[in-house]
Amino acid sequence: MGDLRHSPVLNGVFPDGPDLVLLHPAVSARHWRRREILAALRPETVLKGLAGVSVVGFALLAGNGFAGKFILTAVALIVVLAGWRARCAVREYRGLRDDVPRTRLRRGEGWRSRDFADLGPDVARMVRELLAGVDELHRTPARAWIEPALPGEAHRVVWEALCCLDRGRDAHALAEELATDPDAGEDLVAAARQAVTTIDHDLDEVARHLRGCLVLTRAWETKLRRTDLTHRADRVLAALPGRTELRGLTSAAEMLPRNVFAHVTAARDLTQAGEFPWERPPSQWPRLTLLPPHRATPPGPGDPAGEEQP
Known part of the structure; x- marks a missing residue:
């Protein structure tokens, strides 16, 4: 039904459906919890408990023989079954949700x-x-x-x-x-x-x-x-990298293609592999080929086709 530690307004489930309930200011969480427990107890469960206590007393008087052990075993079984039945009764009483007991309000105990x-x-x-x-x-x-x-x-x-x-x-x-x-x-x-x-x-x-x-x-x-x-x-925002750190990364990244260009062209010269496509006249460039990052503008007609250092 709710937790009185947080609010005196509870979501109750009644025969005519769910409804809001405002409990009396004098009703405490302890009192309401006791009401739930008492409402969940059924007469047959109480009778089983009393019968179990009576049988235990009789077994103690009967002695320690086979009959006494048999009676004690039977009593233990009855107590376990009664406890299990009481737990099932509490679950049935509470309904589908554990926090929604189906408790009927007494007169003056709450307003729906x-x-x-x-x-x-x-x-x-x-x-x-x-x-x-x-x-x-x-x-x-x-x-x-x-x-x-x-x-x-x-x-x-x-x-x-x-x-x-x-x-x-x-x-x-x-x-x-x-x-x-x-x-x-x-x-x-x-x-x-x-x-x-x-x-x-x-x-x-x-x-x-x-x-x-x-x-x-x-x-x-x-x-x-x-x-x-x-x-x-x-x-x-304080955990984000600063502008100085980002500029350092940008500068370091800017040197990477130049370094690669220098090594690639040197390897080309050593192996005599021939010129790269971007070193040829624009009319001989392959279609849909982008300029390398180290060339700001394509070479003009009078520019040499040799190597260009970054």
């Missing part, structure tokens, strides 16, 4: 977002917004920079706001009933509408202030991300 679906789409949307806001305020990276008690205070305020909304159910129902009752006076209809409007307005104010908290934390999250990106960029 669907608990207020009957009050209209606007109220249902506001409730979902309140629950999502509390969850985000507990999980935001900016939590380390704000007052530690602030998320808990927001949790308490939203919980009490939902309690007030629940207490106003009768006012909503009465306003709808009076609006369709021809015998109701206009003063009663106006009073009921005013009461409902006041409740909705005040709860909208709670949602607006919570939204303001989220705007501030999101802005600070943006600053934190930008600061982190700036530090990362500084580290990466």
